[in-house]
Amino acid sequence: xxxxxxxxxxxxxxxxxxxxxxxxxxxxxxxxxxxxxxxxxxxxxxxxxxxxxxxxxxxxxxxxxxxxxxxxxxxxxxxxxxxxxxxxxxxxxxxxxxxxxxxxxxxxxxxxxxxxxxxxxxxxxxxxxxxxxxxxxxxxxxxxxxxxxxxxxxxxxxxxxxxxxxxxxxxxxxxxxxxxxxxxxxxxxxxxxxxxxxxxxxxxxxxxxxxxxxxxxxxxxxxxxxxxxxxxxxxxxxxxxxxxxxxxxxxxxxxxxxxxxxxxxxxxxxxxxxxxxxxxxxxxxxxxxxxxxxxxxxxxxxxxxxxxxxxxxxxxxxxxxxxxxxxxxxxxxxxxxxxxxxxxxxxxxxxxxxxxxxxxxxxxxxxxxxxxxxxxxxxxxxxxxxxxxxxxxxxxxxxxxxxxxxxxxxxxxxxxxxxxxxxxxxxxxxxxxxxxxxxxxxxxxxxxxxxxxxxxxxxxxxxxxxxxxxxxxxxxxxxxxxxxxxxxxxxxxxxx
Numbered sequence: 347x348x349x350x351x352x353x354x355x356x357x358x359x360x361x362x363x364x365x366x367x368x369x370x371x372x373x374x375x376x377x378x379x380x381x382x383x384x385x386x387x388x389x390x391x392x393x394x395x396x397x398x399x400x401x402x403x404x405x406x407x408x409x410x411x412x413x414x415x416x417x418x419x420x421x422x423x424x425x426x427x428x429x430x431x432x433x434x435x436x437x438x439x440x441x442x443x444x445x446x447x448x449x450x451x452x453x454x455x456x457x458x459x460x461x462x463x464x465x466x467x468x469x470x471x472x473x474x475x476x477x478x479x480x481x482x483x484x485x486x487x488x489x490x491x492x493x494x495x496x497x498x499x500x501x502x503x504x505x506x507x508x509x510x511x512x513x514x515x516x517x518x519x520x521x522x523x524x525x526x527x528x529x530x531x532x533x534x535x536x537x538x539x540x541x542x543x544x545x546x547x548x549x550x551x552x553x554x555x556x557x558x559x560x561x562x563x564x565x566x567x568x569x570x571x572x573x574x575x576x577x578x579x580x581x582x583x584x585x586x587x588x589x590x591x592x593x594x595x596x597x598x599x600x601x602x603x604x605x606x607x608x609x610x611x612x613x614x615x616x617x618x619x620x621x622x623x624x625x626x627x628x629x630x631x632x633x634x635x636x637x638x639x640x641x642x643x644x645x646x647x648x649x650x651x652x653x654x655x656x657x658x659x660x661x662x663x664x665x666x667x668x669x670x671x672x673x674x675x676x677x678x679x680x681x682x683x684x685x686x687x688x689x690x691x692x693x694x695x696x697x698x699x700x701x702x703x704x705x706x707x708x709x710x711x712x713x714x715x716x717x718x719x720x721x722x723x724x725x726x727x728x729x730x731x732x733x734x735x736x737x738x739x740x741x742x743x744x745x746x747x748x749x750x751x752x753x754x755x756x757x758x759x760x761x762x763x764x765x766x767x768x769x770x771x772x773x774x775x776x777x778x779x780x781x782x783x784x785x786x787x788x789x790x791x792x793x794x795x796x797x798x799x800x801x802x803x804x805x806x807x808x809x810x811x812x813x814x815x816x817x818x819x820x821x822x823x824x825x826x827x828x829x830x831x832x833x834x835x836x837x838x839x840x841x842x
Contacts, residue, residue, distance in 0.1 A: 366432050367424060368507040370412040376561065377404065382587040384558055384620070386595035394558050398604040400595070402616035407466045407509055407559040409457055409615070410437055423453055427504050429497065437471050438504045440478035441721040447710035451660035455703060458664020459671075461615040462793075463803050466556025468657040470510025473564040474500060475720060476650040477581065481635050482718035484642050492635045493718070499583055499633065503562065511560035511586065513551040513622055514650060516568040525571065525578040535565065535624060536577040537637075544630040545637065547580065551622045555806070557593050558620065560586050567636075570644035579643050581636035582629045590627040593620040598802035608760040611796025619802050651812050651820065652725040658810060659706025659731035662739055665797070666699035669746045672794050676750040679787040681779035691745040698738040705731030725824045729817045736814050739807035743798050750794045757791050 368376065377395050384391040386399070394400050413419040414435060427434045428442055441447045450471070457465045478500070481492035503510065516525075519533030528534070535549030547565075557563060564583045571579045584591065596619045603610045610616070636642060673692055677683045709727035716722050747754050753776075763769045778787045798804070808814060835841075 366505065366507065367414055367435055368411050369415060370408045373408055373411040373507075373509070374404065377559070380561065380585070380587040382558055382593055383591065384593040384595065391595075398607065399601060399616070399618060400558050402604045402610075402612075402614070403466060403556055403618045404559045406461045406463055406615040406617065407556055409461050409465055410435065410467045410509070411507070413456070413460070419453075419456060422449060422456070425449075430501055430504050432505070434504045435507050437467050437509070438474070438500070438507065439471075440475045440500070441713070442719060443721060444711060444713055447656075447713045447721050447723055448707060450657065451703070451706045451710055454657055454660025455664040455667070458661040459667035460664070462612050462665060462668040462797060463615050463800070464555055464617045464806065465661065466511075466559050466617070467509050468661065469512030469514075469555065469654060470560060470562070470564060472650055472653040472657060473510060473512045473514075473566060474503070475653045475722075476566065476646060477564070477635050478720040479649055479716045479718050479722060480581075480642055480646050482716075483645065484636060484639050486717070488639065490639075495632055496635050499635075506561075508561040509556075509559060510562040510564050510583070511554060511557045512650070512654070513554060513557070513563050513565045514568050514647075515552050517550050517552055518568070524575060525569075526574040534568070534578045535580065537580060538577075538626070541628075544628055545580075545582075545634060547582075547624050547627050547629060549624050551624070553596075553806075553809075554593070554620045554622045555617060555802075556619075557586060557622055558595075558618075562586060563588075563591065563622070566646050566650055567643040569647060571640040573640060575640055575643075576638040579636065579638050579640045580634070581646060582634045584627065584629055584633060588627055590625045592623040592625060594623065595620045596802075598800065600796065600800050601802075609792060611792040611794075616796075617800065617802040648725070648820070649722065651816070652723055652728045654810070655732035655812075655817065656706050656709050656723045656728040658735055659702045659709070659728070662735050662807065663699040663703035663706075665803075666695060666702070666739070666742050669742055669794075669797055670695045670699065672790060672797065673746045673749040675790050676787075676794065679778045679782050679790060680751060682749070688749050691749055695742045695745050698734075698742050702731055702735055702738065705734060726821050729820045729824070732812075733814065733817045733821070736808045736817070739804075743804065746794060747798055750791060753791050754795050754798060757788065757795065760792075763788065 382394060384394055391397055413423050423436055424433055425436055427439060436449055436453060454468060477496050481496045484490055485493045516534040519528045519530060525534035532549050535547055537545045538548045539546040562583050563586050566581050567579060604616055670692060677688055682688050705727055709723040712724035712727060713721045758772055763772055773784045777784045
C-alpha cells in the first residue's frame with residue numbers, strides 16, 4: 347500500500363486506474379466508490395449515482411471529463427502540470443500564466459453551451475486558486491506550513507483528476523451579528539475541539555451546488571473575521587463521504603421531473619444544490635489550510651469571490667449561447683424567421699453574451715502574478731462581469747421567452763402527448779411551421795422552459811458568487827478612485 351500526499355491509503359492497482367486524466371466513465375465509476383450520507387424529499391438516498399435527479403447533475407460535471415476525449419477541445423481542457431509533470435485536466439490547475447487565466451474562461455464558455463446549465467466544477471478550481479495564494483501569504487507572515495500541506499493536496503487532486511466542491515456560504519443566522527455574537531454559536535462553521543489527529547468542526551454550509559458530484563469538499567470562510575472569531579477562521583478539505591458530513595438536497599422549481607422521467611426539457615443535464623451539515627466532523631491536520639488567522643479571512647473571501655465571478659462570465663455566456671440557439675430554433679419551428687423584431691431580440695441576446703465573455707477575458711488578460719506563483723485576475727473587471735450577468739441573464743431569458751411564445755408557461759405534459767385518447771389531437775393543434783415535425787417543436791419549447799424557469803440556475807445568476815451589493819462594493823474598493831480624481835483635477839486646472 348502507498349500514500350499520496352494527504353490521500354487515504356490506496357493500492358497501486360487503484361492508483362494506476364485513477365491517476366492523471368479520467369474519462370467520463372472512470373469519473374462515474376470513481377463516484378460509485380464513495381458512500382456519502384445524503385437525503386432528499388425526506389428520505390435517505392441509498393444510491394446517489396443512479397438517482398435520476400442527482401445523476402443529471404453528475405452528468406453535467408461529467409462533461410468536464412467527457413470533453414477531454416473530444417479532439418476539438420482536448421488541447422483547451424488539458425495541459426501539463428508544472429507540479430506533477432503529468433497531463434492533467436485544467437480544472438485541477440491554479441493558473442500559472444495569463445494563458446491559464448484565459449483558458450479558464452474559454453473552457454467555461456464551451457461547457458456552458460454544452461450542458462445548458464451549471465457544470466458545477468468551477469467552484470472547486472476557484473478554491474484551489476485561492477488557497478494557492480493565501481496559504482503562501484499566511485506562511486510568509488507566521489512561518490506556518492499551510493502551503494506545503496496545500497501543495498500535497500493539490501498534487502493528489504491532479505494525479506487522481508478529482509472534482510472538488512466549494513463549501514463557502516454559511517447559514518449566518520442573525521445577519522446583524524458576527525459569528526461569535528450569534529446566540530447559537532453554530533451559525534457559522536467552527537472548530538469545537540482539536541486532537542492530535544486534527545480538528546473537529548460543526549456547522550452548516552448552504553447552496554452547495556454539485557456536492558454529491560464531487561470527490562472533495564473544500565471549505566473556506568464566508569466573510570471577513572475579527573478578533574473573537576478565531577474558531578470560525580478555517581480552511582480545509584475533506585472527502586465528500588466523510589463521516590459526519592450530511593448532504594441534504596434542496597428543492598427547486600422543476601426538481602421532480604428527472605425522477606418522474608418526463609418533461610425534463612434538458613434531457614441530459616440539470617443542477618441540484620444541497621445544504622451540507624458538518625456534524626462533529628474530524629479534519630486531519632494535513633488537510634487544514636488555515637486555522638485561526640483571522641486577518642487572512644478577508645483575503646480568502648475576496649480572492650475566491652473574484653475568481654468565481656470570472657468563472658461566471660465564461661459559463662453564463664455559454665448558457666446564453668444555448669438560449670440563443672433555442673430562440674433561433676423556435677423561430678424556425680414557429681415560422682417567424684423573417685420577423686424583424688425577433689432578429690433584433692436575438693442580436694440583443696448575442697451582445698449580452700459577448701459582453702459577459704469580454705469582461706471575463708479582460709479580467710484574465712489584466713491578471714498579475716502573485717508571490718506564490720499563481721496568477722490572479724483583475725477583480726474590478728471580474729466583478730463588472732458579474733454585475734452585468736445579474737441583470738442581463740434575466741433580460742436574455744425574457745428575450746428567449748418572448749421569441750418562443752406562451753407555451754413556455756403551460757405546455758401539456760409528455761404523458762398527455764403519449765395518451766391514446768388526446769395525444770394525436772394535441773399534436774394536431776400544436777403544429778408550427780410547415781414541414782416541421784410537431785415533436786421537435788414540443789421538445790424545444792420544453793428546453794426553453796427548463797432554461798428559463800429552473801430556479802436552481804436562475805437564482806444563481808443573481809446570487810452566485812455573492813450578492814449584487816457585494817459585487818458593487820468590491821468594484822468600489824478595488825478601483826483606483828484617487829487616480830480618477832487626479833484625471834478630473836488636471837483637466838479642470840485644479841492644483842492642490
